[in-house]
Amino acid sequence: MDVVTGIVVAVVTVVVIVGALVGVGFVLLFRRRGDRGIRASGPNTLEALGQRASSLLVRMDDAVREADEELGYAIAQFGADRARDYGSTVTAARGKVAEAFRLRQSLDDAVPDSDQQKREWTLQIIALCEQAEASLADQDARFAGLRKLEVNAAGTLADVRSRIAASTARLAPARATLASLAATFSPSTYAGVATNVDDAEHALGEATAGADAAAPAISSTGVNDISDALDRAGQAAHRADQLLDSVDRTARDLAAAAAALETLRASTRKDLVEAAAERDKAPDADTTQGIIDAMGLVEKSLAGGAGDPVAELDRIGEAVAQLDLALASARNQASRLAHARAAYEGTLVSATSQIAAVREYIGSHGSGVGARTRLAEAERQYELATAATDPVEALDTIRRAVTHARDADALARYDG
DSSP states (O other), X not given: OOHHHHHHHHHHHHHHHHHHHHHHHHHHHHIIIIIHHHHHHSOXXXXXXXXXXXXXXXXXXXXXXXXXXXXXXXXXHHOTTTTHHHHHHHHHHHHHHHHHHHHHHHHHSSSOOOHHHHHHHHHHHHHHHHHHHHHHHXXXXXXXXXXXXXXXXXXHHHHHHHHHHHHHHHXXXXXXXXXXXXXXXXXXXSGGGTTHHHHHHHHHHHHHHHHHHHGGGOOSSSOOOOOHHHHHHHHHHHHHHHHHHHHXXXXXXXXXXXXXXXXXXXXXXXXXXXXXXXXXXXXXXXXXXXXXXXXXXXXXXXXXXXXXXXXXXXXXXXHHHXXXXXXXXXXXXXXXXXXXXXXXXXXXHHHHXXXXXXXXXXXXHOOOXXXXXXXXXXXXXXXXXXXXXXXXXXXXXHHHHHHHHHHHHHHHHHHO
């Protein structure tokens, strides 16, 4: 064997050995982090992993919502400084759950995925949910310990009674708000909060009973352990606040939707004038007919009432989208951008309202993983739309958010 041949053989041998070591390392790493953990917690088939991931997603979506409520209560009890780490943990957990929902959306979409991709994404969903669950559990244990060691129960009782009084004062105005909504809008637009005032009144009754039950055991001085009754009273008072807040939010959203609807109607009528001009100078008969048909759809959409401004925004928005397509070859870029900005504002209001309504429905009624996944995707598309700098891209993205929100609402109500 000559020198050159010997060098070549040596190099090849080294490459083979290194490659083998790297391969073994990846196998060991996967077994250490993947298969071992999976076997320890249940079956390792793709179907079993999918069921486990779905169950974890539903559980963690609820857990993050509950952690948000618990965070507010912790701040009220112990102050913002002592609850700061809890807040950071909740934010991080919410981010992990949102990423898990994004991966689930990738599994649910129409793009075909290989079995390897499905397995990898499902394992990532499980890992993200378990990480979020562990971090929230640590904080729950920490604050459970704090409540046993240091709680100003007397101050907490006074705070609960103050919140009960403040929320009780809100009941009559909230009933008036619901009556105003009933006189202005169709029942379906505020169905999600129609019973909120009655539910809030019931919660305040529970809060008052809990506070009354806890009061005899609380000293006005010193440190007291917070009783279960006082804890339940605080939670009930917080729940009443949330229910009444939802009524106010719905009223604001519907008012904003009604205002946006009038703005969209005005801009759409201008669009029709512009479309008529483009129709008259269209380059061919097919383009002319396309513009005529699209204008007819827009005129029909404008004929609706305002009983459901969110639905009207959607209906007009869809008709305008068809008009956009018909005018695409005739409208210059500057006009397209201006039109996209105007259409975006109305669609943004619609998306905001629909996402909030679905979120509240799932929070109060529960739902399966499908509805939660669509809601998470709607929220993700909403964030992308608000961050987009190109008006056309922003409009397309916010329309996708509306579509996913509708799907989430349909699935949530079907599951219910």
